[in-house]
Amino acid sequence: MTVTPYNTPTESKKGQVERMFDKIAPFYDFLNHFLSLGIDIWWRKKAIRYVKDNQPNRILDIATGTADLALEAAKTIQNCSIVGVDISEKMLEIGKEKIKKDNFQHRISLEIGDSEQLQFQDATYDAVMSAFGVRNFENLEKGLSEMYRVLAPNGTLMILEFSKPKTFPLKQLFDIYFKNFLPVIGRFKSKDKNAYRYLYESVQQFPSFEEFTKVLNQVGFQNTQYKSLTGGICAIYLAKK
Template identity: 55%
Template sequence: MSANTNVQKIVPFEGSKLSKKEQIASMFDDIAYRYDFLNHFMSLGIDVIWRRKALKYLKSLQPKKMLDVATGTGDFAVMAEKKLQPERIIGIDISEGMLSHGREKIKKLGLEHKITLQLGDSETISFADETFDAITVAFGVRNFENLEKGLAEMRRVLKPGGKLVILEFSNPTVFPIKQLYNSYFRLIVPLIGKFVAKSKAAYSYLPESVKAFPQGEEMRTILLNTGFPAVTCKTLTFGICSIYCATR
């Protein structure tokens, strides 16, 4: 059985005839206007620290051209521009609603000449082989309809010696963090989503998708099997988040 099977079954809208990919795009279109606020609010701002730690894995590489997959509103791309100062960052996402908000943000920051956001699918990346020095994905891989296909596509467009850095939620295993985390994710987060973003479905999907997603050694093995010869995994904040760094 593919490692992708379980996570593919988890969708935002049960009973919908749309594919997971179509549901994800629709869900993010709906919550785009509150996405950045909720990300920082629900993580108490810790997500910003996680992103900084993830980008440190690319500092020695000094990438010139970067791809940010599932870029959303471009938060990670903006931070990468500030911390790594590459010549060019291209962000792709399947939600035009998220991209629209991201372009407004980038314009206000005066970064249009450095960062470009465009509609794009992780499973059919529209760039030639070996185009990018580095690829980042923050809280996006668990939303891929086909995980292995998305990872293989990212490897294809990555230059030899280039790095893929994935930042993703994971499930803590230590008492009492595990119990507190599960209660917060399952009871509080959907309510916040319902009242702030007007979408309980989106924030009910979040804990379910995290639970189903392969983590730790399992995810590391998937990356190795995809063709990355060197893969590391680092857990953060009692295992709530993980950084996977894969070198082509």
């Protein structure tokens, strides 16, 4: 069964995801950093170091949200230009304000875009990346295939996504934190009782490291690998076209 934010059978997962992120957008950054104790900032920094290895000029940030990953890329990779796409207008509005504040308007542009139907031509980007986005796709294979299509030959794919730690006691602590504590704080602060329950459930449903790398291979990516972060709470997936 597909995990969705609001369990409304008449509305697509995409529609529900867009609605949820539009609603929680004003609280998203605060909750991200607060609930992860700031570790998410470090995860993005580490992920961008891998993207930098190939010195890409044109980068696409899928599910860019409030543009944290795009901003990290602009700060770390000299002279690159970044396009960020997302289905949530409200997340993008906040991202645009942050880009303006940091004076990166000449390097980063944000636009509405659906990863399952990207508005770009084949082989447009030297690197395609996404942080905490792919878990929310309605159709994972379709979203990944589109990422493959717009990536230039030999281009780099980088995906940062939550995972489930497998070892004691992190597995047990993670479950208690993610299942019980996080939804309560998230509900209190974001006023959305489903958003942080959905976060837990969508992480549970997401493929394991091995399964996800298999999906990347099926879509056509090569040299697929993953790096487990913070005891397996999160992972960086890397691949080439």
